[in-house]
Amino acid sequence: MKMLAFANRCLKELLRDRLTLIFGLGFPLVLLGLLTVIQHNIPVNLFELSTLTPGIAVFGLSFVSLFAGLLIAKDRSSSFMLRLFTAPMRAWDFLGGYTIPLLPLCMVQMLVCFAAAVLLGLKLRLSILFCILVLLPAAILYISIGLLFGSLLNEKQVGSISGALLTNLSAWLSGTWFSLDLVGGWFRKLAYALPFAHAVDAGRAALRMDLPALLPHLLWVTGYALFFLILAVLVFRKKMYSDA
Numbered sequence: 341m342k343m344l345a346f347a348n349r350c351l352k353e354l355l356r357d358r359l360t361l362i363f364g365l366g367f368p369l370v371l372l373g374l375l376t377v378i379q380h381n382i383p384v385n386l387f388e389l390s391t392l393t394p395g396i397a398v399f400g401l402s403f404v405s406l407f408a409g410l411l412i413a414k415d416r417s418s419s420f421m422l423r424l425f426t427a428p429m430r431a432w433d434f435l436g437g438y439t440i441p442l443l444p445l446c447m448v449q450m451l452v453c454f455a456a457a458v459l460l461g462l463k464l465r466l467s468i469l470f471c472i473l474v475l476l477p478a479a480i481l482y483i484s485i486g487l488l489f490g491s492l493l494n495e496k497q498v499g500s501i502s503g504a505l506l507t508n509l510s511a512w513l514s515g516t517w518f519s520l521d522l523v524g525g526w527f528r529k530l531a532y533a534l535p536f537a538h539a540v541d542a543g544r545a546a547l548r549m550d551l552p553a554l555l556p557h558l559l560w561v562t563g564y565a566l567f568f569l570i571l572a573v574l575v576f577r578k579k580m581y582s583d584a
Contacts, residue, residue, distance in 0.1 A: 346437030353411060354441055361407075365449055368400035369456050375517075376460045386518075393457040394543025395516030397450045397475060398536065401482040402502070402510040404446050408486025409498035412438055416579070417495055431577035439483055446479035447472065467549050474546035474554065477562045478539035482506075484568035491576045514540045535564035 354361070372393065379387040450472045458464050485506065489498050511517070514536035520528045531537045542557035 343433045343436045347440035351441035368396050372396045389457050389462040395540045397453045398539045400449050402507045405482040405486035406502040408483050409490040409502045412490030413495040413498045442483050471543050471546040477565045481565035484572050488572040510536050535561045
């Protein structure tokens with residue numbers, strides 16, 4: 341009940357920042373539409389909706405990471421968090437309260453992305469829902485990264501790290517815009533050492549219902565998600581005792 345009450349408060353804080361929400365939901369759609377127009381005017385299949393849409397859905401989750409980081413950083417910079425530390429709540433209660441309203445936001449963002457893709461020509465099929473479910477570990481991964489940054493950094497630093505660095509890493513090392521096999525070498529190895537390319541490949545495999553190809557990527561993303569979630573809890577717990 342304490343976690344749910346805190347989650348309700350965090351949801352209200354998220355909804356107050358309408359401009360950031362609109363940008364986070366709208367910018368991936370602008371990219372999806374722009375790249376689809378480009379695809380219609382080039383002779384090669386570079387931005388097919390069946391491969392582009394899961395990548396755009398994953399890229400959009402990087403903005404949720406920014407929301408998470410800013411939310412917790414704002415609370416840490418105010419006396420609100422110090423008052424909360426006097427409540428009988430554990431670190432997991434706090435982070436659970438931040439996470440609960442962000443998961444539906446991730447679902448809405450992915451649903452909007454795929455709905456836009458269907459309007460642009462993607463075939464409507466049940467595998468779209470399966471793809472969204474498969475991308476939930478990626479959503480938890482991005483939320484956890486945001487919570488970790490928010491626990492360590494101030495509001496301005498979170499904006500720089502999550503808003504610039506993480507979105508660029510998600511964009512260029514995920515294989516959303518181009519095949520990583522075309523680059524190869526150390527760049528491809530680096531990309532597949534991180535979870536972003538695996539998240540995109542898992543989404544693409546789920547969309548075409550290719551379970552053998554899906555499972556290795558899904559396990560990789562889930563492992564990263566659990567790592568960052570546990571790390572965020574440990575760091576936040578340490579901050580609780582040092583800031584209190």
